[in-house]
């Protein structure tokens with residue numbers, strides 16, 4: 001007796017994509033989400049008329065039919081769409097030695113970098129060219145065609161063999177890191193830090209820990225497609241996926257924490273919720289973190305020891321500290337939407353507080369705040385440990401958030417002086 005064909009644990013973008021696609025192909029699907037708001041890292045929330053993103057704000061190719069963005073392909077399959085606002089440049093990076101706008105156009109970007117590091121810009125061009133070759137080869141195989149079992153081989157051989165041929169000489173690059181490509185072409189220390197920063201913004205990790213296809217995808221899409229912000233914020237993407245899920249018959253249960261994936265004789269049989277309820281399905285997809293999946297949702301006896309070891313060796317990103325502010329817009333006419341501030345060039349970019357990301361989506365979509373106001377989301381790396389609520393919590397919060405307030409002031413002063 002099965003309640004569903006598949007259960008998805010978690011309504012992050014990954015979980016919603018998996019579930020809505022299964023629903024689209026006529027499977028009975030249930031998504032269980034711990035939180036009362038869907039979207040995981042991409043969820044949004046409202047306070048006193050301000051609408052805040054909790055995570056992503058850099059998007060590209062969401063509405064462009066030429067884009068390789070898998071989300072756009074999923075929207076097509078679900079027959080859903082979202083409205084977006086194109087903008088440029090992508091943002092501004094602020095270092096103590098100066099600020100630079102980040103242009104999507106590869107030539108403009110290199111010209112700006114050349115004002116800081118003329119030789120480095122030439123090396124960066126070579127690095128980018130190699131990534132674009134990889135991007136072009138990857139473009140031929142849509143992400144929605146990929147699968148993780150052996151049947152990938154006949155799919156690739158029958159439908160995508162010309163793209164496969166293009167990819168063959170690049171196998172080493174695909175399996176390698178962006179750092180390995182950087183070591184090959186880039187000596188200039190300023191540009192190496194810039195590449196590390198771009199990888200860090202993308203994956204939370206520096207170039208040697210970021211896989212090359214990921215950065216190739218970002219560089220490729222950014223220069224070939226449209227940089228845009230979803231009207232209504234990140235939740236517009238989440239809402240479209242939830243709409244698609246439900247329209248095709250899938251179900252979403254919020255405030256529903258899954259305690260355990262049930263496994264009998266090596267096969268999944270369903271899930272147990274925190275309240276003890278059991279729901280049965282032969283397929284369970286976990287959108288929880290890999291660490292939670294292998295240490296909390298599955299028991300030691302449920303998966304082979306080696307699988308667990310490989311999964312748990314995945315490098316983890318520190319946690320983030322977030323600042324959400326509603327401010328008056330008066331006098332801030334020159335404001336732009338994205339800023340990345342590195343406070344100290346002599347300190348590693350991954351040291352908590354040193355690199356601060358700022359997004360002001362009301363620059364593009366004024367409906368995200370009451371008239372005459374801006375909504376701001378700023379964040380920086382911060383270790384998860386040591387934040388248990390207690391006597392010193394508020395004081396620690398005030399002290400640790402100073403780097404974010406300082407970053408905001410810096411980015412505004414630079415905007416205001418027009419010095420980039």
Ligand SMILES: Cc1cc2nc3c(=O)[nH]c(=O)nc-3n(C[C@H](O)[C@H](O)[C@H](O)COP(=O)(O)OP(=O)(O)OC[C@H]3O[C@@H](n4cnc5c(N)ncnc54)[C@H](O)[C@@H]3O)c2cc1C
Pocket residue numbers: 009010011012013014015016032033034035038039040041042054055056057058059256257258259287288289292320379
């Ligand atoms: C601060 C920040 C900024 C980012 N900026 C960008 C950006 O600008 N552009 C971009 O493209 N990407 C960005 N990202 C990355 C992007 O947001 C994530 O890659 C993406 O949202 C992750 O989706 P996911 O489905 O993999 O996982 P998650 O979003 O982590 O979703 C997992 C879901 O599972 C739920 N869950 C976990 N355990 C259980 C359980 N036991 N029972 C039920 N539910 C459970 C969680 O509550 C959560 O909703 C950013 C991420 C962060 C954190």
